[in-house]
Amino acid sequence: EDQVTQSPEALRLQEGESSSLNCSYTVSGLRGLFWYRQDPGKGPEFLFTLYSAGEEKEKERLKATLTKKESFLHITAPKPEDSATYLCAVQARSGAGSYQLTFGKGTKLSVIP
Amino acid sequence: DTEVTQTPKHLVMGMTNKKSLKCEQHMGHRAMYWYKQKAKKPPELMFVYSYEKLSINESVPSRFSPECPNSSLLNLHLHALQPEDSALYLCASSQGPGQGYTGELFFGEGSRLTVL
Numbered sequence: 001e002d003q004v005t006q007s008p009e010a011l012r013l014q015e016g017e018s019s020s021l022n023c024s025y026t027v028s029g030l031r032g033l034f035w036y037r038q039d040p041g042k043g044p045e046f047l048f049t050l051y052s053a054g055e056e057k058e059k060e061r062l063k064a065t066l067t068k069k070e071s072f073l074h075i076t077a078p079k080p081e082d083s084a085t086y087l088c089a090v091q092a093r094s095g096a097g098s099y100q101l102t103f104g105k106g107t108k109l110s111v112i113p
Numbered sequence: 114d115t116e117v118t119q120t121p122k123h124l125v126m127g128m129t130n131k132k133s134l135k136c137e138q139h140m141g142h143r144a145m146y147w148y149k150q151k152a153k154k155p156p157e158l159m160f161v162y163s164y165e166k167l168s169i170n171e172s173v174p175s176r177f178s179p180e181c182p183n184s185s186l187l188n189l190h191l192h193a194l195q196p197e198d199s200a201l202y203l204c205a206s207s208q209g210p211g212q213g214y215t216g217e218l219f220f221g222e223g224s225r226l227t228v229l
Contacts, residue, residue, distance in 0.1 A: 032216040043117075043203050043220030044156065087155060091216045099144065099169055101218065103155035 002027045006088050006104035013078055013111050021073040021107045023088030031093040033071050034101065035064050038085045047086075078111045085109070116140050117221035119204050125227045128194060134224045136187040136204030143209030145187040146218065147179060150201045162187060163209050194228045201225050 005024045013019055025033065032051050036044035048057040050066040057064045061082065063074040073086055085108045089101040117138045126132050138145065144163050148156040161169035162181040170179075176198075178190040187204055205218040 034217065036220075041201070041223070041225065043119075043205075043223045044218075046217055046219060049215060049217055089155075099146075099161045099163070100158055101216070105153075105155055 002090060002092055002102040004088055004090055004102050004104035006086075006107050008107060009105070010108045011110070013075075013109070015079060015111055015113050016077050018074070018076045018078070020075070021086055021109070023071040023073070023104055024069060025071070025088075025090045025102075026069075027090045027092050027102070029093035031091045033066055034089045034091070035071070035073055036087040036089065038087055038106070040085075044087055075109070078109075080111045080113050083109055083111045117204055117206055117219055119202075119221035119224050121224060122222065123225045123227075125229065126191065126194065127229050128196075130194075131190070131192045133191065134189040134202055134204075134226070136189075136221055137185055138204075138206040138219070138221075139185060140206060140219065141184075141212075142206035142219070143184055143212055144207045144214070145181060146205040146207070147187070147189050148203040148205060148220075150203055150223070156203055160189075191226075194226075196228050199226055199228045 003026045007022045035047040038044045048064040053068045055066050061076050065072045085106040087106045088104045120135045147159040150156045159173045160179045165181045176193050180188040201223045203223045204221045207218050208214045
């Protein structure tokens with residue numbers, strides 16, 4: 001069974017204080033690992049897809065990396081508007097999992113001015 | 114702004130009511146999804162439509178009835194719901210098989226359902 005574990009559950013940062021969120025996963029053949037941002041009461045917003053170990057993607061203050069067992073979302077010099085819940089999800093390569101994402105429980109990030 | 118539009122944004126219904134949630138996308142995607150999300154929990158997959166045909170039903174109770182009238186529209190018909198069905202219902206779309214499917218989902222903003 002595919003599993004995704006995100007840590008920490010919650011993270012409070014001062015504005016400008018860089019940090020990383022972790023996503024550990026087990027999946028029977030990784031098709032893709034996805035990062036989403038979700039604001040309260042809204043739908044998840046797609047951020048990144050990573051397909052293979054060693055891959056990195058960047059967008060503004062966010063950088064996602066992938067190894068064979070985990071992914072990190074690095075936040076550089078965060079701003080209050082980066083406050084949100086960040087969700088990690090994995091997709092298996094074949095079978096019934098080809099349409100299904102297994103989500104982690106998310107990390108709630110709060111950036112204090 | 115999201116390219117997946119859901120209506121209504123909020124819905125309050127009694128346990129004997131019949132209501133529908135609607136979703137529309139204009140990205141040319143051929144796969145559409147319904148997810149349910151409870152507070153402080155990740156989204157849970159309910160249904161997947163691929164090329165307007167139901168391809169996945171995650172053992173969802175029959176009081177939830179999905180419908181895909183065409184490639185741009187997805188409905189979720191609700192009947193005889195229970196208070197524990199109160200949640201945020203999310204619609205999503207993605208490329209389908211044969212479209213260069215990458216697995217990336219694009220979500221709408223959700224419909225907040227409260228069952229009294």
